Amino acid sequence: MTITISWINHNIDTKELILISDSRLRSYGAMDQCQKIFPLERGDCCLGFCGDAQIAYPLSVQASSALNNFIKTRTRSFDVLEIKDFLCKILNNLISSWDLKKSEKLTELKETNIFFGGWSWKKSDFIIGYFKYDDSGFVYHKRKTNLPHPFRDQNKSFLFLGDYQGDYEIEIKKILSASFTNSHEKKHISLKYEPLIALNNILSRARNCTDFPLIGGELQMVKIYQYGNTLPYVFRKSQGEHYLFGRKMFDWEKTERPIFHIQNDEVKFSYPLSIIPDVKSYTDDFFQKIPQSEAEES
Template sequence: MTISLAWTRKVDSIEELIVATDSRLGFGCRWDCCPKIRILPREDAVVCFAGDTMYAYPIILQMQSAVAQHPKLLSRAMDITDLKGHLLRILNDMVRLVHDLPVGISNEPEATFLIAGWSWKLAAFQSWLLHYDASIKRFTFRPTGSWTGPNGDKSIAITGDYKEDYKERLISLLREKNKLQKGGFDMEPLEVLRDMLRAGSYDLIGGAPQVVKIYKYSSARPFGMFWPDKESGNISIGGRPLLDYEQSQYGIFDPDTMTTVSHSKVVV
């Protein structure tokens, strides 16, 4: 019950990797304040999930723990391209250890994981989708591909529900902005997610958008969101609405202008 995204934002000299998702979990009810993006302890990479939380939450916690206790991973001496393989092996080993399933229930996880971050080895942003392949009975990965078009400047990974609706909306928005065949993404992927959440007609997604930016200086930073709009004054971070007395050091997105507010000033 998710839409999860990772795209490279390219505007003039700005280039950054953005990961975004909704905040809804479903288990016979709807819970719209649940974190789905986790910054790994090395702080240059994130992991995000879509699908069955019975698998996703324990696996993400173990991924965070694995990075925290491994000196070379924690210090970034091992690049994210090597980290991805390590996390994939952890994932498959954890799934192998599931046992005593009810009769007739197979151990084929309905979950996908998005790993994204900055690679110092390749001097480029990288993202991969980790997905379960029933033909080999294991999780495997595929890299993010470029957007179909003449320039290859657009790069986005999409996983979860309503992928086809999402793509159609994104294409329509890019066409409206005359950006379908040229240039890179700005905040269009987040604008589409915002509109789908506001529509209220997609039952499997909900809550405020969650956003994390990853920068070339090997740092990931979460952002809050005024939700459902800035006028409401309500701020959500990681999907959870802040309490009245809570403050945040993070930038807060205005979902309509896609600018951020920090210390009462508008910043990029």
């Protein structure tokens, strides 16, 4: 099982679709460094999942592979609205190979949701939704999740999928109440990083108790921008602990991706590429400081 959350964040003069998740998969025990968000090669949309990993994970992997394999779905020749329809066919084709009775599939897939969201160049807007299995097969739903009273997402974009929704609503209400203190009866708000902070707090609690066995590991986050690019972020837990798609990075790894960390319920960002000096700093002295092996690579 899992928690997968998405929403739209207004960042200065642009909008971005944010998708986050925990990193635990359960089978014979729990594995806490598992990727649950899958950017597609086309770059303007993502898949995610929650539910029984034995079926939800292979569905996500095979659906990604199928879309990446066809040139029109890989290169944005088809809009994400058309990708949504392709996905529906792919998922239903895959599930048709499962040798269970229809009633058994309904039972097994009851808690399975496949998230799909991205930037539509036809609508000039984000689409956010998920595939859910019913009597007719996988069907795409655009329904969103209400924020806890009295808060309303003015972008109508917040979507929560997965476990412990009640606990999560209590946590995010605390954070929203601290951030938005005006006395309006119905607080129409534009979400920033409050959903991310709430999930981080729930995961922190999960490490210190046995109340949340279905979720765990570290945060993973992907952003999709209006210009149609997808960008995974690295989560910095502490010094020497950095995670990409839930996997702890090795000491020898390098990354150009933005890094975020959360401190005192505040999200902060670092950008490794900003450390690279501009060309006027490329003096002889600068090159003498570069290890020879790296100089040869460049």
